Amino acid sequence: MSDQTFTLYPCDLCAGNELAEIPVAPFYMDGRPLHVCKACGFVQAAYRRTPEALQKMWAEEIYRANDARVSDKTYTARIPAVVARQTFAVEFLAESVDIHGKSLCDIGAGEGQFLEMLKQPRFDMDVFGIEPSSENCAILTDLGIANFDGTMEDYAASGKTRRFDVASLIWTLENCQSASGVLAAVHDVVKPDGHLVIATGSRILMPFKKPLQYYLGSNVDVHPFHFSANALTSLMHKAGFQVIAHNRFIDSDYLVLVGKRVDDAKGLALPTDDWHEIVDCFDRWHKETQAHYADW
């Protein structure tokens, strides 16, 4: 790719420069490549727009027009499938950490239904949302949810010093320009001994739960990262959150990890995946999809 809009980034997890293309991915991604890091096995679109180019694209409304998931004209998060996964994240968090009466900051708060669940008397959380869509911030305000209109990095740079008992990234981290960059910023808004919960629909190396065309798409600019449990654990450990709980992701559609903030992350394990196994996983997924589900 020689288009100057795109920059070839090193691995977002380990900063390695040895990246292999996943051969079957461009078939589902309008010819655009998906990479796996040869050192740590993290799956990522290494050709990404710079934050500046992304901002320009958003300003030109291409983002909204091309991705139904973020278009407030065609998408609402209040559909059963989304409510179900938000509910799972709430229940898993509540099972893992004592959250009653605590403060929580949700990064990428969307229309606020996750925060509404946590406001209920059962949890009675003091909730706050960080959300880059002004339209969604207006919805949050209408719901009585305090919010910041911008990205996590904008919030960190704004000089706000509020710290929270819990931070949450619910189906958001895969959509960031830099996953490690966001997590570094999150660390600064969590209290010492506070917690971070990350939930995602990525679960690389697990049994396939959907045809590959439902997983990979041309929306690389809004979905550059694909997590395995190992990759997400390492990202959290590098950012100073020691993983204390994970769901049983082998037969779930979700991968949910909870981490506890630590001041010294040096001793935490950084588990990796074998990049050959990742490529093989996608090959098998592609074959299965084409043999049985290509017409869906």
Ligand SMILES: [Zn+2]
């Ligand atoms: Zn790597």
